[in-house]
Amino acid sequence: MHPSRRLVPVALAVLATFVPQARAAPADDGARVEKVADGVYVILHDNATEEWPHGNTGVVVGETGVLVVDSTYLPSRARADIALIRKLTDKPVRYLAYTHWHFDHNNGGIAYRQAFPAVDVVSARDTARYIELNAVWWSRRQAAPGSSHRKALAGLEAQLASGKDEKGQPLTTERRRALAADVEHRKRELEELADLHVVTPNLTFVDTLTLTLGRRRVELRNWGRGNSPEDVTVHVPDAQVLFTGDLVVQSPLPYPFASWPVSWVGVLQALDAHPATMLVPGHGPVLRDRTYLRQVRALLEASNARVEERLRAGRTLEQIQEEVTLDDVRRSCPAWTPASLDEDWRETVKSLVERSFRGVRGQG
Ligand SMILES: [Zn+2]
Numbered sequence: 001m002h003p004s005r006r007l008v009p010v011a012l013a014v015l016a017t018f019v020p021q022a023r024a025a026p027a028d029d030g031a032r033v034e035k036v037a038d039g040v041y042v043i044l045h046d047n048a049t050e051e052w053p054h055g056n057t058g059v060v061v062g063e064t065g066v067l068v069v070d071s072t073y074l075p076s077r078a079r080a081d082i083a084l085i086r087k088l089t090d091k092p093v094r095y096l097a098y099t100h101w102h103f104d105h106n107n108g109g110i111a112y113r114q115a116f117p118a119v120d121v122v123s124a125r126d127t128a129r130y131i132e133l134n135a136v137w138w139s140r141r142q143a144a145p146g147s148s149h150r151k152a153l154a155g156l157e158a159q160l161a162s163g164k165d166e167k168g169q170p171l172t173t174e175r176r177r178a179l180a181a182d183v184e185h186r187k188r189e190l191e192e193l194a195d196l197h198v199v200t201p202n203l204t205f206v207d208t209l210t211l212t213l214g215r216r217r218v219e220l221r222n223w224g225r226g227n228s229p230e231d232v233t234v235h236v237p238d239a240q241v242l243f244t245g246d247l248v249v250q251s252p253l254p255y256p257f258a259s260w261p262v263s264w265v266g267v268l269q270a271l272d273a274h275p276a277t278m279l280v281p282g283h284g285p286v287l288r289d290r291t292y293l294r295q296v297r298a299l300l301e302a303s304n305a306r307v308e309e310r311l312r313a314g315r316t317l318e319q320i321q322e323e324v325t326l327d328d329v330r331r332s333c334p335a336w337t338p339a340s341l342d343e344d345w346r347e348t349v350k351s352l353v354e355r356s357f358r359g360v361r362g363q364g
Helices: 003-022 075-088 109-115 125-143 148-162 173-194 261-272 291-312 317-323 339-359
Strands: 031-037 040-045 057-061 066-069 093-097 120-124 203-205 208-213 216-222 232-236 241-249 278-283
Touching (some): 031 075, 057 232, 066 208, 075 173, 093 216, 120 125, 125 148, 148 173, 203 208, 291 339
Parallel strands (some): 120 203, 241 278
Antiparallel strands (some): 031 040, 057 066, 216 232, 232 241
């Protein structure tokens, strides 16, 4: 017998003895569970479509039940997350807490309400209204004939049918496969948005809220304007874990598109001094130090300062967007530097500069 053939059964026998004790973290074809601390997990997701991500989902297990942080962009993903959570614990989800109103963190809420009818859905007070209104608007807008989502889907389907990309170049086998997957994801997204059942939070608070899961305490705090009009962090003090929502995002770029970069800087300063040792961002990997948080803060500070400088020189928004590229700040963070992100970087900075342009003048 060839030596390599003998290795296979030996290796399998070794694995068989280890696997039952190893208890690998649950995963499926679109997500992976990572243990952050005892009874604290994050579910990291693949993107929902080539345009929209799912936010990270936090799972905090206590004696009396489970608190989940955020519920992803699509109900199908949230249902799959519930299946993963059931592999971690047989306790019911008692609370679903939202970090902010953006769709990629709460469209999936209906899955939790259906699986756990007694669940309390928790958010900052005004966020409850933003979730309800925006989800109704977004689902109706995108499901309507001629919507940007329907146009994007038609464009992808046309490329697939013609065998050529948008520049008229023939599709490679690999590109064709990716395009077929993009089309499937887009179709599912449209179906789910057209039939979206919006769950409005039923337990709201203004500044802080402490929830208990037996002896385990979970502290929610509303920091006000940062990445969104109300950004809530979820702290598990006994595990020293802080779920930050999109106040910290490494996807791999931050999301400043509808943000308040002036007050956001102050929030990140406060989080820098927070006692938690592990930060779970709204998107991207668990952070075990403050390096990335400081890089995001430096980006916001540079945008605010350079925009103000050009405002004083009487420049228009368009001129400032041309002039402020923040390329030097980009080079300070390795996650932001790959050339494949060039276009995303330009779009990100353009919208950040626009938000700074309003923010430093007290207009938003
Ligand atoms: Zn997000």
